[in-house]
Each structure stands twice: as C-alpha cells, then as structure tokens.
Amino acid sequence: MEIYVGNLSYDATEEDIKKAFAEFGNVEAVKIITDRYSGRSKGFGFVTMPDETEGEAAIAALHGRNMMGRDLKVNEARPRM
Numbered sequence: 001m002e003i004y005v006g007n008l009s010y011d012a013t014e015e016d017i018k019k020a021f022a023e024f025g026n027v028e029a030v031k032i033i034t035d036r037y038s039g040r041s042k043g044f045g046f047v048t049m050p051d052e053t054e055g056e057a058a059i060a061a062l063h064g065r066n067m068m069g070r071d072l073k074v075n076e077a078r079p080r081m
Helices: 014-022 052-062
Strands: 002-006 029-034 041-048 073-076
Touching (some): 052 073
C-alpha cells in the first residue's frame, strides 16, 4: 500500500517517518520528495507498507498527529496520472 504523507517538517528525515509508521507494521520504503535544484524537502513524501491492514491503521492513527511541530496529512496515495 502506497501512503501519502503531507505537511512534513522540512527537518524531518526518512528515518523519522519510518519510525512513526513502524509502530503499525512493516515499512518497506520511505521517500521524501525534494526539490531537484536545492535538494530541500518539499514537505511531503510517500511510505510503502506491504500489508494493507497495517497501512490503514497507520493512516487512521497518524492523520492529524503532530510531528516536529506540524500536523501530518496522511492518506492513501492516488495513482500518478
């Protein structure tokens, strides 16, 4: 299951996000999207969790949770166009 994580702190690392999602199950991958020129975080990323039930539990628990001073926006990622 691919999960969108928005409103991330620019200081958040992939390890920080992995730690938060690992409470709910196995995290296969974490990718923070960065600006190609500056290398700075764009404030959102994606988490891949192989078990859909665990992914849904993580979405329910983490959506709106404060992480590093920002309230996360967490939902199932939409397919790319």
